[in-house]
Amino acid sequence: MNQITFDTRAAAQFIQPSEWSAIEPQVSAAAKLLERRKGPGNEFLGWLDLPVKYDRAEYRRVLAAAKRIQKQAEVLVVIGIGGSYLGAKAALDFCGHHFYNNLTSKGRRQWLGKNLPEIYFAGTNLSSAYLTHLIELIGDRSFAINVISKSGTTTEPAIAFRLFKKILESKYGVEEARKRIYATTDSHKGALKTLADQEGYETFVVPDDVGGRFSVLTPVGLLPVAAAGIDTNELLRGAADARARYKSAPFESNDVLQYVAARNILLRKGKEIELMVNYEPRLHYVAEWWKQLFGESEGKDGKGIFPASVDFTSDLHSMGQYIQDGRRHLFETVLEITDPGAEIVLEKETSDLDGLNYLAGLTLDEVNKKAAEGTRQAHLDGGVPNLTLHLPAGTPYHLGELFYFFEKACAISGYLLGVNPFDQPGVEAYKKNMFRLLGKKS
Ligand code: PA5
Secondary structure (H helix, E strand, O other), rough: OOOOEEEEEEHHHHHHHHHHHHHHHHHHHHHHHEEEEOOHHHOHHHHHHOOOOHHHHHHHHHHHHHHHHHHOOOOEEOOOOOOEEEEHHHHHHHHHOOHHHHHOHHHHHHHHOOHHHOEEEOOOOOOHHHHHHHHHOOEEEOOOEEEEEEEOHHHHHHHHHHHHHHHHHHOHHHHHHOOOOOOOOOOOOOOHHHHHHHHHOEEEEEOOOOOOOOOOOOHHHHHHHHHHHOHHHHHHHHHHHHHHHHHHHHOHHHOOOOOHHHHHHHHHOOOOOOEEEEOHHHHHHHHHHHHHHHHHHHHOOOOEEEEEEEOOOHHHHHHHHHHHHHOOEEEEEEEEEOOOOOOOEEOOOOOOOOHHHHHHOEEEEHHHHHHHHHHHHHHHHHOEEEEEEEEEEHHHHHHHHHHHHHHHHHHHHHHHOOOOOOHHHHHHHHHHHHHHHOOOOO
């Protein structure tokens, strides 16, 4: 089937048929609350229809800006944090070459048929070493900036932007620097919006009704992704198809509702931690994006499933022991990619000193999939329920489906838990202390 699918078969021993019937009316009620836009935070539901209802003219400007960046810069610095960073990073890694930045520009051109800039992220931390090394890495190469902040006031990206703006201005002069800065922010408020208007930067809007962690399919995610030569039309098409599918399907055949139900049944049995598992490195940042989405949306009022992630098989050699044998408060959601996008066949060697000849003739992916099968069985035997999301391939289309799948599941799950999935009051606590310690005037 050429679409993502969700599968609860490997959790059957942990979820009784009666539990599905018991939770079904609750999940359906939460879904209705979302569809009818009657739940808390309903002023932030713009993402629900985003794949089909977006500003076409602005989208064309995004694509044109991406082309301009490809022409004007060897390096694009994307500045943002949280929802203004993770979606783009996830998409670049999921759809792109694993060593995108390390390829020569010729290598990137051969791979995607275009001149593509190296892309680095800044504003994701307050590390002086990280920023210094990034500045060193860019050196005297041409660069452009995409600064992204919905509020326009977040400290980490604001500091990084101040630094890179200055470098850009001293390199090109103020006028030329302005043509190399692309700002993605609120339509009317915030320091970044004021600055962008004053300086005349090309500006893109994070819609008022779309919160940061739900903003990947707005210019927040689309501009960096398009600059990397990834097909954003496909990303949006995948999300649009997912929207149509999950809007109309009944509980039994609606993968979003099934996922919401399964994870909440497991939570009620003490499975308080959801481990997002992958066997392909391209999925690492998809899990990081997912962690922010679910962590910030559900983790409030003393409630929520703790979202964590592991990269297998590497983490089987570090976290494997705990998962197999530690406290039984975990369940796993495994992201499985059917077609890994490359093939390596293992060959026979005459000496067989490493003892691997028994694998000769198999592809590495077949070995990977057996590792996944063996792990699933071991974890089930160890009392860890497994849910599975099958992805046909690492394409923009399937990533679009996946983004939408998780966004919708997250909103419904939040309502099921009885929280407002669209606010994040807890994020302010550290900021207040930091500003007080730094002597910021309110
Ligand atoms: O989901 C959210 O709203 C937050 O995590 C934000 O994405 C994050 O704090 C960055 O905010 P901003 O885009 O306003 O700089």
